[in-house]
Amino acid sequence: MNLAEVETFLTIVNTKSITRTADLLFLSQPTVSHRLTSLENELGFPLVIRQKGHKQVELTAKGTDFIILAERWMSLWKETMELQRNQDSLLLTIGCTDSLNVAVFAPLYDRILNEQTKLDLNIESHHSSELYGLLGEHSIDIGFVYHKLHYKNIITEKIFEEKLYLIQSDQPVIPAPAIHTDELDPSLELFLSWDDNYQIWHDRWLSSASRPHIAADTITLLDRLWKKPGNWMIAPQSVILELSHYRPLFISELKNTPPNRVCYKIKHKYPKSTSKRAVEFFENALEDFLAESTPSFPIGQVWERQK
Template identity: 75%
Template sequence: MNLAEIETFLTIVNTKSITRTADLLFLSQPTVSHRLNSLENELGFPLVIRNKGHKQVELTPKGMDFVVLAERWMSLWKETLTLQHNQERMLLTIGCTDSLNIAVFAPLYDEILQSHSHLDLDIESHHSNELYDLLSEHKFDIGFVYQHLHYKNIIAEQIFEEKLYLVQSEHPVIPRAQVHTDELDSSMELFLSWDDNFQIWHDRWLSSVTRPHISADTITLLDRLWKKDENWMIAPESVIQELSHYRSLYVSELVNTPPNRVCYKIRHRYPKVSNKLAVEYFEHELEHFLEKRHLHIPVGVVWHS
């Protein structure tokens, strides 16, 4: 087996098309087919089902099993190239949701960079479902998500959960420690879908009334667009803590309580050997960071941390 054959096979798996694979790899379709045939001959079994008239490529049962081995083979090849150009510095790639990066882990990243001068961080923000796909392709070493999805080669571990509250401006429309969503003006809501469970809860209690005033996918953007005293949002503890650094807030508990938001650490079942030390160091620092992380959200008062 060689790199070209493995790369071609994995591209076929992702695109489910010989034509699309040829376009992406800048090859002719006969070349793609030749590489696939060569790989199958070497393995001694077919990888795809050849049905005339079917535009979409389907894998054989052994072809589906071989995907895992091909991904590991490609990962080892990339690690070998890394070793060939080995330097003293270590690189850790992290995939995370936007709100986790900004509201939870930014202080951890800062601590690690200050205390470990030989470690570089490559940090990317994506949606939870995207992070599972990227991790399965070894695009990063460790990830943090708010969804527990079942992927064959990904291990998910719950690391913390947090409560959600109603957040109003320092001049709240409803200045009480406890509020029901029926009392809220949905047309003034600033909305971000924190996870699937929150979305289901929100659809039940709020979305049927009217659409939010502003919907966004980053807390930074919501904060920038929060201009009116009548605006309000429902947010988890970590986000409220972050927002309180920039504006005064009035926080209330919701009588019809939203489900807690659960954070999961995800990692590949077959991690890169070359990044083992960097991952171990990060997980050690993460454990200490979570142990000393205690949030206190005061309710029924104007608060600015």
């Protein structure tokens, strides 16, 4: 088998069309058909059912079974190319939610890149629900999510949890150390759904009465949109520490306490051979990083953190 034949077959699987495959690969239709026939001859069995007058390609039973092997072949080829290109350096692809990348791991990334010149990082931000699929496809090497799902060949491990607080500006509407959500004006809320458990809690105590004033999916955007002195937000400790670099905050506990946000590390049971060393190095650095003490902040008063 060669790369061109396997790539052509997998493209046919996705498009279900010889014509569409030819267009995508910038080939003639006879060339696509020749590659497919050549691959079948090497394998010794047909991959597609050939029927005159049918525009959509249908796979044989063995053709369907061969998809998994073809995908593995492509994966191994990509890893081989990676070894050839980066003999002296390691590449690690990390998938996280936006708030984790910005508020928790940015200092860790900075430390690793300063201390380890032979490790390159490819950092991606995705929703937790997307990261399991990306890891299953080996599109990322390690991921961090906020809910535990049971996926075949994916190992999930809890690494930390953090409490959520109410934050207001340095001119708080309710300057109290503990506040109930019934006392808050929903029309001034800045909202980000931190995880599924928080969403359920928020739906019960706040969304049933009114929708948030502004809802977004990144903490950077919420910070940019925080314009009114009366705006308020419920956020986990790591996000509060991050926001405190840019604005003074009044921090309160919530009387109707939201659930803690739990962070899980996810890894593939069968990692790519080219990423094993990089994953091990990152995990060791992560363990040291999480063992360090987390800065605390005052409750019930304005806090202006030193930049």
